[in-house]
Amino acid sequence: MLRDARIVNTLTGCIEHGDVLISVGHIAAIGCFDSARRVVDLGGAFLLPGLIDGHTHIESSMLHPARYAEAVVPHGTLTLVTDLHEIANVCGVEGIEFCMRWSARLPLEMKFMAPSCVPATSLETSGAALNAGAIRALMRKRDVIGLGEVMNYPGVLSGSAEVLEKLEAARGRPVDGHAPGLRGRDLSAYVAAGIMSDHECTSVDEASEKLAAGMRIMIREGSSEKNLEALLPLAAGETYRRCMFVVDDRSAADLYYEGDIDHVVRKAVSLGLDPVRAVQLATINPAEYFRLYDRGAVAPGMAADLVTVESLEEFVVDRVFRRGVLVAKGGKALFPVPETTAQLTDTVRLGTLDHQALRVARTGTDFPVVGLIPGQIVTRKRMLTPGVSGDEYVSDLERDILKLVVVERHHATGNVGKGFVTGFGLTRGAIAGSVAHDSHNLVCAGVSDDDILGALRALERMQGGLVVFADGEVKEALPLPVAGLLSPGPVQDVIATQRHLEEAARQLGAKPPAAFALLSFLALPVIPELRVTDLGVVDVGAFRVVA
């Protein structure tokens, strides 16, 4: 029995004073009771349902699922709905099953949206492909509850057979959307195809149109994309029941220092939202959308996933109960983090990699160079002549032109895409990583082929990670041995190493404030204007390889 609680009733919007009886991990009754086999006195603290994150890619944290749970459970997150777009692009169904197995051992329940865009495009080589048949098979798994964000909205609108087949495979379940700026007839068509939510709205106007068309709106407040302030009026309005808070992508440091969904609630309340309403957007609303009927409310029959806070305004999560068992208190996880084992740790498989493979033949004409724009992830296509050495194009440090290579790492095809980037600033060495959206091949920017080869070989030895290489040695590295994406280390270690990596990159001259994050997007051929994938230099507008 949890005694003396101020219960936040997310169904009625009221706060009730009372005791909560728990039996076999579920709420048996709410009222005033004399005794129970075990009594925990909450001393009048607010008691609310465990928080639910309705849309997140946990890989963005670079944390192993066990470490992710250790980080977010003390913040009150007990259920998350994740679209494992990243790990699925590397390992396919095996990557999803890996997280499923871990979820079962942790007090953090993961529900899975089958990734709809694996591979994301035909302009890169991914580790795996999930076709409609694979989606159908995934839908038969217990914790797969829907289809992940359908980013290929041009495919939906043009009636692509492959996209429609995937939608058909998910018929009757939640299907998440991803449709920045889609309006009018296109929006009607996208919704009519069965897509039910969107997390890309940046204005109330856009969100209102999507709500009227029947979509649920996910109000996103992540590490990079922050839409809460702009969309807050929705949470206060008539249609609040069709909105929910999500984080989408959240770094380990933000999870650790700020929190997870609790941070979004806290920020919403600080911006003036009624705290009970904020809790509704973080609990019952996602539960209803995702049809998780056993959670989201403190009521009889519900799972005893419960969280306490002393003050609804300050909203600092204190106790966290999962199925009635205390799993965190005062920000500290109280559950044992299971020993991580060597699973999915052999995903960096390279073909022949030598100077010859990195060579860019001099053509005599200008070359399409990736032009960085400070503070943005969109790039410019710039036609420049790189440095020249004999019959090769090479980096030109004077003009801040660096060689940028992407090496296929899933099937040892030996594919190497070679290009150049300007604006990165390196004057020595190379930086490289196996986190490279969406296919997560190895991406490396460096001043010389020796440095580039050194960095790539370091990644191969670590079986993935992030590395700073110079002077013939690894200066700093964060091994990400799980799928080349995740670290099994404690969150504090990951954060510290990330900080050291950025510092080391700065010492080599890197200009972008988050050099590795930026590097991870330079291989993503869906964001304008120019990218490099393992297939070569991609002109995103033309949607083809141009060099």
Next chain:
Amino acid sequence: MLRDARIVNTLTGCIEHGDVLISVGHIAAIGCFDSARRVVDLGGAFLLPGLIDGHTHIESSMLHPARYAEAVVPHGTLTLVTDLHEIANVCGVEGIEFCMRWSARLPLEMKFMAPSCVPATSLETSGAALNAGAIRALMRKRDVIGLGEVMNYPGVLSGSAEVLEKLEAARGRPVDGHAPGLRGRDLSAYVAAGIMSDHECTSVDEASEKLAAGMRIMIREGSSEKNLEALLPLAAGETYRRCMFVVDDRSAADLYYEGDIDHVVRKAVSLGLDPVRAVQLATINPAEYFRLYDRGAVAPGMAADLVTVESLEEFVVDRVFRRGVLVAKGGKALFPVPETTAQLTDTVRLGTLDHQALRVARTGTDFPVVGLIPGQIVTRKRMLTPGVSGDEYVSDLERDILKLVVVERHHATGNVGKGFVTGFGLTRGAIAGSVAHDSHNLVCAGVSDDDILGALRALERMQGGLVVFADGEVKEALPLPVAGLLSPGPVQDVIATQRHLEEAARQLGAKPPAAFALLSFLALPVIPELRVTDLGVVDVGAFRVVA
């Protein structure tokens, strides 16, 4: 295309002016469009989703499903959720399948809640039994969406294995409740067992407690039970999304003269409820509770089940579109009512029935007599000495004591329960019916055994119905050949005959204003205090046969 509509958006609560494009029975887009293959100009009429009745026993109308559709579709009802408690007590799964087959041929989509209480008690003989295995089998049928009202709440609270097994069979689906006055810990236990709704609330206070415990509240406005006025504040309040309108039981005459769910909406609006809100309680709210995700809103991808009204305040349904096809206009059904066939028309199977079978032996002590209370269906247990003739107890017209018999009619067991009723008023003849809750055996009240036998044999010849018998002949009769419960005749004919029946009963001296309705409850052994079933006179408080 439906042009120039004022669209009631049940998702946002707003009214939008626009056109609606329909394709393959579904809404393709909403906006302003130039042309389409076929255009219907709505001239600015209000366009709303097809109405949904969330809880009704269609047998209360005594109409064949085809005639029921003919009656309610012009009132805008396009989906109904029905618990076929009556026909299932007579015909079991066959009765449910009968309605399923008819629904498939009609523009009225029936969704079925598996009846949870067949038989209702062990104190009577029903035609069929649905155990947990049968419920499990029903759940595999496409249009069975949950478990019907769990009336046996004592069974839930005491943890009856049979009841829990039925709840288990429905796990993961909506489960309707029936818990008049249940509060506090008992309510907690009932809800924790998985029961999700209640339609028996008579006060806001009771309903608020149930809402806080997580139940959906069905605001019932039927032919006899009318709770709308008392519960209207719920529809205007914060938790309106968890409430819906239902009719539960509605007579043919009320359907014809007043309407169905449209009548509830109309009355709610006349009582001051915002019309858009009233529409929400009749569309999106039941759709969400019953997880009918393709209806309840005018939005892309939704079924094109649509209704027009000229005025939201007057709320007179004009056009009715089912899957985009006009099926009613101006109160008239425009679809062909399929020819009804002889199905389930052999359900009155009697054993030996003669004077001997009706004989009540004189005991010399007082006899428990059913005492009617004007205007109520609860009865008093009165210990009286009936009339005496030789060694028999018989009717005593001077003191308004009539013989009341219930004859088992499903399995020809020859069971005859014999008792007496006071307050009915007959001075001549007998009235009898095959509608007798919950097992629907034959029930008859009469002044002499000759009249009773005459009435019962008339019912046997008709294979069910209602009959007034006197002077050795049938004075008036409504044949109900389908399961002894339903008439295949047009609604107007059924209504006219019902009126004639009541008039004929009055001419024999019957005092209750609705003699046949009252008669149908005299065999129902769950309403206090005294009833007669085919097993004998039942003391409801003691829950056993006492004579």
